Amino acid sequence: MIDQIYRKAVLTVSGQKFVENIVRKQGWGLAQRFVAGEEVEGAIAAVKELDAEGIQGNLDLLGEFVASPEKANEFAEKVLHLLDAAHAAGVMPYASVKLSAVGQGQTVDGQDLGLTNGRRIVGKAREYGGFICLDMEDHPRVDQTLSQFRTLAEEFGTQHVGTVLQSYLYRTEADRDSLDDLSPNLRIVKGAYLEPESVAMPDKADVDASYRKLVYAHMKAGNYVNIGTHDESIIEDVKHFALAHGIEKDAYEFQMLYGVRRDLQKELAAAGYRVRAYIPYGRDWYPYFSRRIAERPANVMFILKGMLKG
Ligand SMILES: Cc1cc2nc3c(=O)[nH]c(=O)nc-3n(C[C@H](O)[C@H](O)[C@H](O)COP(=O)(O)OP(=O)(O)OC[C@H]3O[C@@H](n4cnc5c(N)ncnc54)[C@H](O)[C@@H]3O)c2cc1C
Secondary structure, three states: OHHHHHHHHHHHHHOOHHHHHHHHHHOHHHHOOOOOOOOHHHHHHHHHHHHOOOOEEEEEEOOOOOOOHHHHHHHHHHHHHHHHHHHHOOOOOEEEEOHHHHOOOOEEOOEEHHHHHHHHHHHHHHHOOOEEEEOOOOHHHHHHHHHHHHHHHHHHOOOOEEEEEEOOEOOHHHHHHHHHHHOOOEEEEOOOOOOOOOOEOOOHHHHHHHHHHHHHHHHHOOOOEEEEOOOHHHHHHHHHHHHHOOOOHHHEEEEEEOOOOHHHHHHHHHOOOOEEEEEEEOOOOHHHHHHHHHOOHHHHHHHHHHHHHO
16 A cells, blocks of 8 residues: 555656656656667667677667657657667567557547557568567556557467556456457566556555466466566566476566666576566656656655765
């Protein structure tokens, strides 16, 4: 409950324009702990650095909901450029995309623009043997994201597109079951948005229990699972579950955020587990940065100390 109150407070405060203006002005140096640069070159360099430690990359051009088709198309072009740049640099074009950033919810020529741009992006990833994970956003977008994921998976194959399920939502167990026929590659996370209690579990213990249940169900169904968490006790339990059920190490991977628990990322990779770091980059880093701060009280101290130092 305390976690929930803290998270709500940080996300509410960070939503205030004057706070955003201060942090945007002074915070870039601090944001670099979680963000691999403002341009694609920085992100590709980060992938290569991690690769040397046996950790793979998941590139994420930062950006969230855009209100106009022009902006959505502009963003989609940048994602296509990211895939080209990764391919040209000899890096696997594995990226995450928020459909709201490429036009989800806007109708152009009778089609949802998010889906149109999703097709262009996943199509390009397939051309390069890459993979696109459709990030999951706040709850009003879940239905449309799952339905667009299904369309893209049927058109391009689940080896080239996956999506994310959030364990804090009451609906997620049923969502996972309903996707089973696709044998999808899913990332399971706890959920990062400020959601009402009518849709999301308020207690951390329930979110954690739901998390384990989802991962185990997805593993037992024989699907590839991306375990997107830094929670060591869950990671340990998943390792034991896999061992006990004869699930090989190449049937799942651990995913963590760039700059968070680097020690654990290295330790798992050294022990022969697949590990992938989610590497965000770009100029629109503020909302992403705020969510990372909201996840852990110690991160606020890190910010305040950094700002006081000037
Ligand atoms: C690869 C990846 C992709 C994600 N994609 C999505 C998505 O598409 N949609 C979505 O809603 N959410 C997404 N998330 C965020 C996720 O929902 C959680 O908000 C976030 O992962 C924190 O929860 P946790 O599972 O690490 O567990 P928690 O219980 O929050 O944390 C467990 C421990 O991890 C460490 N930790 C966690 N966060 C931080 C941090 N920011 N800084 C320092 N230490 C930290 C702390 O030691 C903490 O005690 C993603 C997370 C990951 C790792």
